Amino acid sequence: MQLLVSPSSIEEAKSSLSADIIDVKKPSEGSLGANFPWIIRGIKEIAGKKPVSAAIGDNEYKPGTAALSAYGAAHAGADYIKVGLMFDGEDRAREVIEAVTTAVKHEFPEKYVVIAAYADFARMGTISPLAIGSLVADAGADVAMIDTGIKDGKSLFEFMDEETLIRFVGQNQDLGLQTALAGSLKFEDLDALKRINPEIIGVRGMVCGGDRSTTVRAELVEKAMLMLR
Numbered sequence: 055m056q057l058l059v060s061p062s063s064i065e066e067a068k069s070s071l072s073a074d075i076i077d078v079k080k081p082s083e084g085s086l087g088a089n090f091p092w093i094i095r096g097i098k099e100i101a102g103k104k105p106v107s108a109a110i111g112d113n114e115y116k117p118g119t120a121a122l123s124a125y126g127a128a129h130a131g132a133d134y135i136k137v138g139l140m141f142d143g144e145d146r147a148r149e150v151i152e153a154v155t156t157a158v159k160h161e162f163p164e165k166y167v168v169i170a171a172y173a174d175f176a177r178m179g180t181i182s183p184l185a186i187g188s189l190v191a192d193a194g195a196d197v198a199m200i201d202t203g204i205k206d207g208k209s210l211f212e213f214m215d216e217e218t219l220i221r222f223v224g225q226n227q228d229l230g231l232q233t234a235l236a237g238s239l240k241f242e243d244l245d246a247l248k249r250i251n252p253e254i255i256g257v258r259g260m261v262c263g264g265d266r267s268t269t270v271r272a273e274l275v276e277k278a279m280l281m282l283r
């Protein structure tokens with residue numbers, strides 16, 4: 055299980071360097087808020103061989119806009135391009151997933167496309183994460199992800215139980231996809247996450263000391279890495 059940590063600045067990225075994947079985002083612009091291309095590029099420069107991920111926003115149904123954002127993030131140096139689906143409808147999701155995957159893979163076949171839907175989809179009226187697996191696989195994207203859309207402290211586990219998440223991981227594996235799980239995860243959740251065993255877990259609040267609007271702390275990233283090994 056790889057640990058993905060989401061810094062919002064170059065300074066925070068320096069505190070995140072012991073993580074497996076450095077995920078650039080702008081939390082003030084949403085759960086999967088996109089940061090500036092120069093921040094992605096700057097973090098890529100200090101990340102060395104560590105893979106860099108970039109969130110491109112909690113996208114509404116705008117395939118062209120999402121594709122161009124994904125292309126921009128790939129050009130800025132991201133190895134993983136993370137796309138949130140903040141709308142409803144499987145046909146519309148298929149269109150956006152195909153658009154972003156084509157935008158990235160045409161020029162950068164080696165890069166990973168991560169498609170995220172939200173555990174709290176019911177309260178937002180957006181697509182269920184349980185509906186995206188085949189769409190992600192059909193488009194040739196790589197990772198199906200669940201995060202929480204509204205960051206009010208309610209965690210992934212308040213919306214989805216262990217059994218459902220194990221099923222999600224299994225379905226993705228059958229489709230040849232990796233799974234990423236996130237959403238106000240806490241150190242106390244790590245045992246359950248080990249049992250669920252996704253390829254990637256994503257955190258910010260946990261390594262900020264509980265409040266994701268503060269800053270990433272290097273010692274908490276190291277603690278999480280130790281607990282996962």
Ligand SMILES: O=C[C@H](O)COP(=O)(O)O
Nearest residue numbers: 060236238256257258259
């Ligand atoms: O990709 C992961 C997210 O940044 C998770 O953030 P969070 O742990 O504060 O919910």
